[in-house]
Amino acid sequence: MTVTATSVGEPEQLEPLAAPAPRGAHRVRRLVPAAAASLSGVLLYVSFPPRTLWWLALPAFAVLGWTLRGRSWKGGLGLGYLFGLGFLLPLLVWTGVEVGSGPWLALVAVEAIFVALVGAGIALVSRLPGWPVWAAALWIAGEAARARAPFDGFPWGKIAFGQADGVFLPLAAVGGTPVLGFAVVLCGFGLYEIMRLAVEGRRTGGVLRRGAAVVAALSVVVPVLGAVAARSLVSDKAENGTATVALVQGNVPRSGLAFNAQRRAVLDYHARETERLAAKVKAGKVPRPDLVLWPENSSDIDPFANADAATVIQRAAKAIGVPVSVGGVVERGGKLYNEQILWDPNKGPVDTYDKRQVQPFGEYLPLRSLLGAINANWTSMVRQDFSRGQKPGVFTMADAKVGLVTCYEAAFDWTVRTTVTDGAQLISVPSNNATFDRSEMTYQQLAMSRIRAVEHSRTVTVPVTSGVSAIIMPDGKITQRTGMFVADSLVQKVPLRSSETPATRLGTLPETVLVLVAIGGLGWALASAARGRRDRGAGDVALEEPEVTEPAR
Known part of the structure; x- marks a missing residue:
């Protein structure tokens, strides 16, 4: 039995205490998001060549959206890292074909950090209206960072590179790999949002939040229609013989x-x-x-x-x-x-x-003196x-x-x-x-x-x-x-x-715009979280203030 709070002077109301869930069930529930994040990363890998299963990228990001939405940034960081490992470990296994697993695992461990940071950001913006847009922009911002650092970057595994056989391919002519990748990720998050709202609607007797439903639908429809429209930019016609x-x-x-x-x-x-x-x-x-x-x-x-x-x-x-x-x-x-x-x-x-x-x-060895001091054999290959x-x-x-x-x-x-x-x-x-x-x-x-x-x-x-x-x-x-x-x-x-x-003409402009969108969404999410903490703090202070009475005249 448990005691609930009552008004002063009222008798205590006793409610039956629900039977506690088995401890093992709690552990399983905690492991489900981690397993889902890892497996959705593997699903994204399977969408890449030499397979032609490009469309698997959409459910991969839909599942990632499910694991990250509404979580704390710390939870997003961990789940994002697991997603990165699930994706990059099999994708980059070729880097260890001749030199062993050490360099392969080190590369994946570093590259997955970028995915982890993106996961933390997506968890934060997932509470915003139109969150699939902010989340997809954050993914492209993460790719932009990976393509530049460390050691001048390593852009292998950009989402665009898995779409050579897909319907979104013409978007590469619109804004290069950032726009193509953004469309795929946005569509994946949009699919999850549509499914989430449908489940929510059934629970509330068919009542849907119109604004959220429109944004979710547009997140899927706009990339597809954009790809269809972009086909006019693709031509094999000879212009110079x-x-x-x-x-x-x-x-x-x-x-x-x-x-x-x-x-x-x-x-x-x-x-x-x-x-x-x-x-x-x-x-x-x-x-x-x-x-x-x-x-x-x-x-x-x-x-x-x-x-x-x-x-x-x-x-x-x-x-x-x-x-x-x-x-x-x-x-x-x-x-x-x-x-x-x-x-x-x-x-x-x-x-x-x-x-x-x-x-x-x-072709060149960064940190040569440091690596040589650790193991002279590491510098012999270059x-x-x-x-x-x-x-x-x-x-x-x-x-x-x-x-x-x-x-x-x-x-x-x-x-x-x-x-x-x-x-x-x-x-x-x-x-x-x-x-x-x-x-x-x-x-x-x-x-x-x-x-x-x-x-x-x-x-x-x-x-x-x-x-x-x-x-x-x-x-x-x-x-x-x-x-x-x-x-x-x-x-x-x-x-x-x-x-x-x-x-070709726009160059880095589309990527820059998407990075700014990501920064804007992240800033909005952080400001909203800070405002929420202030409001809760003010409410707590109000509850603790003693009652003030006017003195008798």
């Missing part, structure tokens, strides 16, 4: 970190496949290309310092008879560069592009840091302007955009994925290139040392692709385009 491109995939002697142990073999393989392509052209089996694209690391022997490497490349270029873009490792002025070299069949090397966004712990290029790379090959975005750079919005604004009519993403064997990394990166094709309305070519090499149309569709760890070549006539999409 066409070019017949050839991609050469020479293959490597072995996968993993040892692929580079036989650098001369890698160069020979690509030269041999180019000469084989030249023989096919001569026999009339394939069209004569206007330009040939080799992958990153196709000549890790510096052709400027090694005459034998230059001779091999020159012979291959002479055989095919058109300009060749060669991926090389070049030392200049005591500095090391990951470089694309434009090789003319008659003049030799005539232009270069140095990779601007170099990969931390892969003996010399690569230096950064300073300018976008656009090669004039035949009559085409080819923009260069080397491998890891495809994950960064700014590197691709500056190449297009510098005049690229088509984009090449030369890559070397041999280090990561047959992992999902290759397919995740290929999806990024598909998003970039739509974002900037350009043909994107992806020549890779060991596969998958591919040709992607401006609408994001792959028209040709190779297998993995085979020698092969692709030849195709592709459109050249020079018009700019809204995403």
Whole structure:
């Protein structure tokens, strides 16, 4: 039995005490949100390539919305971290393919912190009117932060990169990866809000809060209608004629970190496949290309310092008879560069592009002295840091302007955009994925290139040392692709385009607007929480004040 508070002078009212729930049931109830957050993160991972289950991102965010709505910021922080682990642990497992689980787990642990902070923010704004909008903007703000820090950022796992096969894809042409990702997350949170309001309506006899219902419906309808309207921005029409491109995939002697142990073999393989392509052209089996694209690391022997490497490349270029873009490792002025070299069949090397966004712990080693002091073996894999290029790379090959975005750079919005604004009519993403064997990394990166094709309305070519090499149309569709760890070549006539999409013209503006929306929502939520605490405090003081009576006159 329990005693309830009564008015003075009234008899105490006794109510039966409900039987306490079993202690185990309480534990289970506490574990349900944690399990749901983790599993919804895994669901989001399953929506990513190589699978084409893009739509699973919507229920993933719907479940995340259920776990976070109405919770304290501390609860949101923990649940957000679990969601991040569920998503990023399987997504980034390829980072430990050759170097062990240590770097993989460390990377995930750091990246999940950003997701945790977003979870805390979503928990706070979930009490606001129209919370799906604020919550989706917060997610994009978290992606913006991840793309910039630490060590110049790691944007792998942006929601947009999982939508290459989805209905929202045309939105990439509107505002790039931030707008595409915002639409997906907003739609997911909107679906949860619709379901929540429907349940609430049944409990209240069909009474719905009109404003909340309208916002929830618009959170789903507007992204879908926006994607349908944005299809008009996607076009494969040639604006500056066409070019017949050839991609050469020479293959490597072995996968993993040892692929580079036989650098001369890698160069020979690509030269041999180019000469084989030249023989096919001569026999009339394939069209004569206007330009040939080799992958990153196709000549890790510096052709400027090694005459034998230059001779091999020159012979291959002479055989095919058109300009060749060669991926090389070049030392200049005591500095090391990951470089694309434009090789003319008659003049030799005539232009270069140095990779601007170099990969931390892969191409340069942050905190080298600290890591070396802990374990000298950790610094042996990157003996010399690569230096950064300073300018976008656009090669004039035949009559085409080819923009260069080397491998890891495809994950960064700014590197691709500056190449297009510098005049690229088509984009090449030369890559070397041999280090990561047959992992999902290759397919995740290929999806990024598909998003970039739509974002900037350009043909994107992806020549890779060991596969998958591919040709992607401006609408994001792959028209040709190779297998993995085979020698092969692709030849195709592709459109050249020079018009700019809204995403190209707007640059970082859509992302900036969404970040400001996130800050505004967070500020509103914090101010509301502070006002609520003040009001409760004032009420408590009023209850504690003694009754004041006027003195007798």
